[in-house]
Amino acid sequence: MKEIYYVEDDTAVAGLVADYLERREFRVTLLFGLDEARKTLHRQKPDLLLLDWNMPDGQGEHLCRFVRSRWSDLPVIFLTVRGDAEKMADRLCSGAGDYVVKPFELEALYSRVQALLRHSKSMADEVLVCDEISVNVSRAVVFCEGEEVPVSQVEYQLLMALMTNRGKTMSRERLLREVWDNKGSYVNDNTLTVTMKRLRLRLGQPSCLKTIRSFGYRMEETS
Secondary structure, eight states: OEEEEEEOSOHHHHHHHHHHHHTTTEEEEEEOSHHHHHHHHHHOOOSEEEEESEETTEEHHHHHHHHHHHOSSOOEEEEEEHHHHTTHHHHGGGSOSEEEEESOOHHHHHHHHHHHHHHHTTOOOOEEEETTEEEETTTTEEEETTEEEOOOHHHHHHHHHHHTTTTSOEEHHHHHHHHTGGGTOOOOHHHHHHHHHHHHHHTTSOTTEEEETTTEEEEOOOO
16 A cells, blocks of 8 residues: 655645545555654655645745655655645756645546656665765765755765765774775875865764764764
């Protein structure tokens, strides 16, 4: 059974939509705020996200950017009022796959859901995640808290070495060997320290990037 997360502050509309989709063999989880949705997404990825454009705690666009930083293949459908519909063509760049204008026919929404689920099967990219940090490997793009973070080539390579070994402590010697030595450009130990400091600053001093004193570093989930 496919699972849908539905982020909506109108409980009456949410109940009607959830009941309709559940009668068509979807499992629907109702979420009534962007913060609640983000916390739920941290725990589990659904098959599709229905997302109201205007929520009491912000615009759905911000949650959509967070979703895209972690999963390139998760289908997202915005629900929006007619007055905002003209803006949606531009807003689709935030990662939504489609949008439906309120009020809508339930059968029409169901058709959009089915179409987007079929389309998403061929969209998957590999994404590495640790807490609020994610790396879209196929695009070589780094995100932190849903926002793209510009990093240098060597910073990216250092982060990738740690992300692909998440939960494992990597010695300074191993990182120097994998990030620098394998390209025939040996550097001294201080280069790693400086590069790590720059990377941490770019990522906002993440708690999941840990220093193992006198040995090395480790990426480790903290939430």
